[in-house]
Amino acid sequence: MPEPYDPQQAIAPSGAGGGMDLAMSEAETLEKTPGGPLGTGPAGKPRSLWSDAWHQLRRNPVFLVSSLLILFLVLISIWPQLIASGDPNECHLADRQLGSSPGHPFGFDNQGCDVYTRVVYGARASITVGVCATIGAALLGSLLGGLAGFFGGWWDALLSRIADIFFGIPVILGGLVLLQVVVSTTVWPVVGFIVLLGWPQVSRIARGSVITAKQNDYVQAARALGASNGRMLLRHVAPNAVAPVIVVATIALGTYIALEATLSFLGVGLRPPTVSWGIDIANAAQSIRNAPHMLLWPAGALSITVLAFIMLGDAVRDALDPKLR
Amino acid sequence: MGRYVIRRLIQMAPVFIGSTFLIFMMVFALGDPVAALFGDKAPDPATAARIREELYLDQPLWKQYLHYMGQIFQGDFGTAFNGQPVTELMAAAYPVTLRLTMVAIFIELVVGITLGVLSGLKRGHFIDSSVLVLTLVVISIPTFVSGYVLQYLFGVKWDVIRPTVSVDAPLNELILPGIVLALVSLAYVTRLTRTSIAENVRADYLRTAVAKGLPRRRIITRHLLRNSLIPVVTFIGTDIGSLMGGAIVTETIFNIHGVGYQIYQGILRNNAPTVVGFVTILVIVFLIANLLVDLLYAVLDPRIRYA
Amino acid sequence: MRGATHAKWAVCAVSVALAATACGGGGSDDGAGIVRSSWGDPQNPIEPANTNEVQGGKVLDMLFRGLKRYDPKTGEAQDMVAEKIATTDQQNFTVTLKDGWTFSNGEKVTAKSFVDAWNYGAHIDSKQNNSPFFANIEGYEDVHPESGNAKAKTMSGLVVKDAKTFTVKLNEKFSSWPETLGYQAFSPLPESFFKDHEAWLEKPVGNGPYTVDSYTKGASMKLRAWDAYKGPDKAKNGGVDLVVYTDNNTAYTDLLAGNLDLVDDVPAKQLKNVKADLADRYINQPALIIQTVVFPMYDPRWGKPGMEKVRTGLSKAINRDEITKQIFEETRTPATDWTSPALHEKGGYKAGLCGDACEYDPEQAKKLIEEGGGLPGGKVQLTSNVDTGSHREWMDAVCNSINNALGKGSVCTVNPVGTFADFKNQQSNFKMTGPFRSGWQADYPLIQNFLQPLYATGGSSNYGKFENKDFDRLVREANQESDQAAAVAKFQDAEKILADQMPAIPLWYQNGSAGYSELVSGVQLNQFSVPVYDQIKVD
Secondary structure, rough: OOOOOOOHHOOOOOOOOOOOHHHHHHHHHHHHHHOOOOOOOOOOEEEEEEHHHHHOOOOHHHHHHHHHHHHHHHHHHHHHHHHHOOOOOOOHHHOOOOOOOOOOOOOOOOEEEEEHHHHHHHHHHHHHHHHHHHHHHHHHHHHHHHHHHHHHHHHHHHHHHHHHHHOOOOOOHHHHHEEEEOOOOOHHHHHHHHHHHHHHHHHHHHHHHHHHHHHHHHHHHHHHHHOHHHHHHHHHHHHHHHHHHHHHHHHHHHHHHHHHHHHHHOOOOOOOOOOHHHHHHHHHHHHOOOOHHHHHHHHHHHHHHHHHHHHHHHHHHHHOOHHOO | OOOHHHHHHHHHHHHHHHHHHHHHHHHHHHHHHHOOOOOOOOOOOHHHHHHHOOOEEEEEEEEHHHHHHHHHHHHOOEEEOOOHHHHHHHHHHHHHHHHHHHOOOOHHHHHHHHHHHHHOOOOOHHHHHHHHHHHHHHOOOHHHHHHHHHHHHHHHOOOOOOOOOOOOOOHHHHHHHHHHHHHHHHHHHHHHHHHHHHHHHOOHHEEEEEEOOOOOOOHHHHHHHHHHHHHHHHHHHHHHHHHHHHHHHHHOOOOOOHHHHHHHHHOOOHHHHHHHHHHHHHHHHHHHHHHHHHHHHHHHHHOOOOO | HHHHHHHHHHHHHHHHHHHHOOOOOOOOOOOOOOEEEEEEOOOOOOOOOHHHOOOHHHHHHHHOOOOEEOOOOOOOOEEOOOEEEEEEEOEEEEEEOOOOOOOOOOOEEHHHHHHHHHHHOOOOOHOOOOOOHHOOOOOHHHHOOOOOOOOOOOOOOOOEEOOOOEEEEEEHHHHHOOHHOOOHHOOOOOHHHHHHHHHHHHHHOOOOOOOEEEEEEOOOOEEEEEEOOOOOOOOOEEEEEEEEEEOHHHHHHHHOOOOEEEOOOOOHHHHHHHHHHHHEEEEEEEEEEEEEOOOOOHHHHHHHHOOHHHHHHHHHOOHHHHHHHOOOOOOOOEOOOOOHHHHHHHHOOOOOOOOOOOOOOOOHHHHHHHHHOOOOOOEEEEOOOOOOOHHHHHHHHHHHHHHHHHOOOEEEEEEEEEOHHHHHHHHHHHOOOOEEEEEEOOOOHHHHHHHHHHHOOOOOOOOOOOOOOHHHHHHHHHOOOOOOOHHHHHHHHHHHHHHHOEEEEEEEEEEEEEEOOOOOOOOEEOOOOOOHHHHHOOO
16 A cells, blocks of 8 residues: 655644644645645556545554453443343332441442443443434435535425424423333433434534535536546545544534433333443432432443543544644 | 525525414324313313314314415414414513513523634633533533522522523613523533634744734634634524524423423423414524524635625 | 613603602501410312302301201211201202291391202302202202303202202212212301301301401401300300411411411421420311322223232321331321221221331232332323422432332432422323322211222212222212111221222321410310310410
């Protein structure tokens, strides 16, 4: 693999330089032009922007740290027994809201269940819901929003107005109606529901970014050169429009995990005895004045998860940004 | 431009019909509201039948919908179960909610963009990390907790504000609820601004501006910020709808009888007129908000134009 | 150039949006001696025969005085507007009114005020929630047929003799009928109610110690003491401001901040702090409410003979002491019969009537369930709505208690239902497949009201469809008994059948709770957990 870009990669370690780094302009602008819009290297070899990004990603420490963290979360989602030996549903009311004690480092919750065990076992449902719903909403949203923004006109009118109708559905009403009919003990109806209500927001953001990105000179140039729509979208518009979508998606991940709890409290989310962070956070919230420790641990676990994905998102975004190269 | 706006306004009609029908159908699917009117007691069958007849609930869905729409076009949005006309409820709830939303959006804009610019310019520095930590806290702590804790501290413990909002809801009483409502959105606005700024800092036109020797302040506000705002503005456009309709927790904590609260009550009691009436207005609000956002695109980026 | 035009468009639209919100401000008045009390939005328009919940009931209790009124402490039905209610055969009653009662608009309270009000409440066209309360008056079927239109305007059993007297004929013997007349559905109504119904609903007029000063639906109601009130229970304060709260926790916070004087429902999550926050300005006393878990006897898996052992076993697997202590902070008391301590022993409450079957004993529970053939399908699902009250928490606790007692893993799970309306539909259409929550607040302090509507065949709120001939016979005999003590004894015999059959597990008696500010004194709750407003003094 030819590596003509090594010098730039060295000066852009996730942009940690800060400030208005305008000094490095010369070399960068000069070398950017040949490598850039049309996606061919200086030697004339076709070179994928996406593989380029992956190449850079691998060397980013932020990416490595966040990947390890996510790997760990996935592992305990699959095998919670690895680090927790108890049963998350074994609860003795006599222990209600007690603080930490030997063998129970995080203390007990409202029902006298062991908080540590529940935090570990809650990872599976919460991470599945959070990650899958986010991916679903982000893909569907950026696809529809991207098309609306790119083609404009009737496409835009149709897709955007459909999004508007979905915007109007109150979460609680939608949950009560749509999730009530599905009888399932899995997390998938909840995931599907969140995707259904979550995509319009992503779609608006994606549409806005695409509308801006397609104004860029190199896109206009590519169009003038007769590039196909698909090629322009994928090569030139998408990489420049993806940043806001990633930002929104990583934050939405956290809010979707919390949304699951809202649905569960209405009786249409995850069915007991499924354990989830969202449910435990919501339960703990009721006792915040008396037993704040109950909130600390599941909320902490949620924070770490969101942090991991925000870091990952940052790294991916940096890798995709041609200006940082 | 003018034609574009007119076209968008015309497009509101199908959205209006589509969403009213969808919401109407959903409330219908929630089930029969009449039994719950009788509290813990069993409903008296004859009385229940009478009430159903009166409310058109004994008709098939499409007839109910047509009847409802017919009434709407005469300005009658029906009544809630406590006997209040829905228009009256809306006249009480919408102004308060609109003001609360404005406060929240003002906070999002000022605080969110400031923090976003600072952390975008100083990526990896202390301010950037602090903002990241705040973001995580805001996402993981439910609004219920942050709202209640702030209300308790400011309203009861230190006694600096009135903990609940009075019926008139003057602006000064809406500041704390506005902050609580804005919290999660702040996380979005801050990070969207940060990312855009970090991206645009390296753009050519900025180098030009620097090369021309323009003052730093002017560069940031006129050039950098203006070009970084599109995602933020888009987000806020989508947020208006969810802030107005989804502020249930905030409204409940601060005793605001706003839109979110009324919709929630309507859903709990399966009251179609309340839910559909409120949501319809809400849909119109964010159709307008989205139109404004689209027009703002052209202001922020003169290359974008609408035919 | 272009940008500027666009900007103008945007600015225009924004200013239109802003103009819509330009309002607000305004102050609130503050009268001397006014009690500021929390309120919830009444579920139905406020009319005596249409109000069946506490929030509307609060207002009616201030606005109206009926023939009888229950003593807040003893629960005894004392004559109010009634001079006397006489009968010789427990079926025909002659009601005589006292002199001097008037409505606050000057109209006299006459026999007609009652008869008209009752006919209105019973009539199908009025669509009143409480019409079944008139069902035992002769001629009810004519004004309230099961289907179709009414055949008469009035009930033949009600006859006005003169301004002060009217007679009532019941369908069958019911000795304690006069004691039911303290219920608000039996309040008298003024002529103005019938003349201009809409106006009356905007500003209700009654014959009680308070008058409505102003009423903003969904927000507040200001009631003022009526100076010309002649009754024995004149208000000891200048008036009451009821303020609607979105949530009882919000009201509690306002009480702590000094914006409110009385919160008549302390939120569950604050019970632990109430001593620290309010010291002794906290009331926690029995009310006429019992919480039970009802079995769907119409489902053979739960109702077939032999299952009584399983039902009793489940009852014995619930550690009521621990749950009431840990979760409810003793605002509930473990139930040992199917009535309420607020009835008092004289009224028919009998502690321990349930006996062994309501005592926690995990070993026995396990044994009984096995003897009865085990749980149907090895599982039990507990259903309740979760949108009101803190039902979720105690249901989880009950299930954990059962699971721990049986030691077979999560055999008991909670089945949360999103809305009360949905729950209510499942309940009244007999769609339940497992035990479900049932809360019962008595309408009047009579043991009859705790048993007949809930467990007699065809009872109006017999959601489990429990049917037992002996039970029905004992209830019928009790209603015909002219001696109160003998009637109570018969009802308690009937109750013993419940202990054997366990169609509903008594969980706990629910207390009324209230917290108040330092500005008020003399706060008490009646047995319906409604504050006795007229007795409150403002310091």
